[in-house]
Amino acid sequence: MKKELVVVTGGSGFIAIHIILQLLKQGYAVRTTIRSEAKKAIVQEMLTNGGITDFSDLSFSLADLSSDDNWEETMRGVTYVIHVASPTPKLNFKNESEMIRPAINGVIRVLKAARDNQVKRVVMTSAYGAIFAGHKNRKTPYTEKDWSNLSEKHIHPYQKSKTMSEIAAWDFIKKEGQGLEFSTVNPVGVMGPVLSAKYSHSNIQIQEMLEGKVKILPNVNSGYVDVRDVASLHILAMTLPQANGERFLATTGETLSMMDVADILRTAFPDYASTLPTKTIPNAVVKIVALTNPKLRMVASIVGTYAETSNEKAKTLLNWHLRSAKTAIIATAQSMIDLGIVK
Template sequence: MTNSEKDKTVLVTGGSGFIAVHCILKLLKEGYSVKTTLRSLNRQDEVKQMLKVGGISTFENLSFIQADLSSDKNWNEAVKGCEFVLHVASPTPAIQFTHEDELINPAKDGVVRVLKASRDANVKRVVLTSAFGAVGMGHKNRKTPYTEEDWTNIDSNIHAYQKSKTIAEQTAWEFIKNEGGNLELSAVNPVGVMGPLLGTDYSHSHQMIKQMLEGDIKACPKISSCYIDVRDVADLHLLAMTDPKANGERFLATTGNVLSMLDVAKILKNKLGNEADKVPTKELPNWVLKASALKKPSLKMLVTLLGQYMQASGEKAKKTLNWSPRSNEEAILATAESLLKLGLIKK
């Protein structure tokens, strides 16, 4: 990076989130000034503590601003003076909802809010954190790996959360095409995000590892996924932010290797010794998960993933941006080891 780039300011939205805090960590280590939004400024110390765990000792290049994706307030101030925006925040999905629009509208409105403010402040490029959920859901009889050319079929029987991620990203590309002016956009679409926690804010994928280690999952649902380390997701955000070839492109963040939940359990069993005593060794019949989901709404999204083809290719990011991710095994073990180290596993 040139010295002139080190003077640039980057806004990271939703700075307390798992991916966001790793992006902030990477940016600060590379010499950027960082602004980050929080829904409540009460979480500033929490973010700083996570960054300390990640190796940051000084915070003169970091500032906080209160902003919420559901309100226009402070977004113009947040993007002011920024060369780039990493739009990582997304509205917290409601597990209990009466209509899918409760998830879709906040996601869609939030992305437009950030893009409008960025355009008006002459930001050079926004990198949107989208998801594999916007790429590979609702396709039947799929036999070839998903790529960035694919979009989730929102007319099929998919969970509203996946639909909200898809519509939010499509809304972003429409905005750039019709109203974006000189604003550039790239999107990063991570698969299941693993890797080291810096604090207590963890992703869906971490929840699975936590439940396995605690013995809450007695048998593994027959669900497969590709995985990626959060440090590699952060790396890809920075490459998508600065590389001219990334403008107008979306990039799947994946190693390209698919694992079943039982494969994940085996990695933990093989590498963690006694710490993995409670990790399951069998698969769960599909009917058991479906019956459980009738009583427990939080399992409904899992049911939609049963038997789904989930292979996704990371070749575009590797070839276009020279991105080189860690292995699935390294990412999964880093997750487990950080959960243990931070004392987040109930014994």
């Protein structure tokens, strides 16, 4: 019997690699897109570290979100697409459209190719950034019904690009999808085991804390979720009939401050206790420094904001099971220590 073929875009990414790992273990064939041949070895190294020994069900396709080349071939004979890749956010962008246009164009490119090749369903990795931004005086947990408020002037262009690309995707499905099934997964801060020293930079804050590079922390609250559970939620959203046409917020439902994260690490890794930060920086100071430091702009836009989230929908509709935020944070640090990433 021929295995169902799933395309996973951006195979060398942190979330994508965990999705590929679970798909291969569950008996699917996977074709993953990479932007350069050099990424092949990295993908295989990460999968090997994740326990995969047989690569006969894995194939690669060279395709870039910024070009039409090869998307048609990538989608041939495919049952499902999990679209994880997104253009890397620029820190020093000249204007917002440098971040927003590529994000929108990329997802439409993938959806068109999927539709034209009779793919059954596309699951898109969207973001919590498409849900929470620009809401003033929020008092109740964010859910899938929420969308970031684009009329609010302090929204960071990254959150804008996530929101606008997801809106564009739903719009395409409604007007031009021709029956293509679609759902999105919107993760909060993603933690969990890193599978290679060449890992993505999504967890760099943990590495920097353990290395003593972070002396003081901004007052940012966030939800967290384990990458293994984000991966399993994508697969549930891909296969279950009731997931079609739905968004799913990937969160444990816990909200932690950056200091809570440092405290979890301090308790779990006493050898690093002396390097971990113990002080926080006042919100007003963050905002002033961000005026001249582009690296802090995104942080400045979210310091002191409400960040409670609900995972009721994914748990009740899809019977999603998940680890605690603490487990995810410890797993991140442990994997970085084991792989020699933490210097």
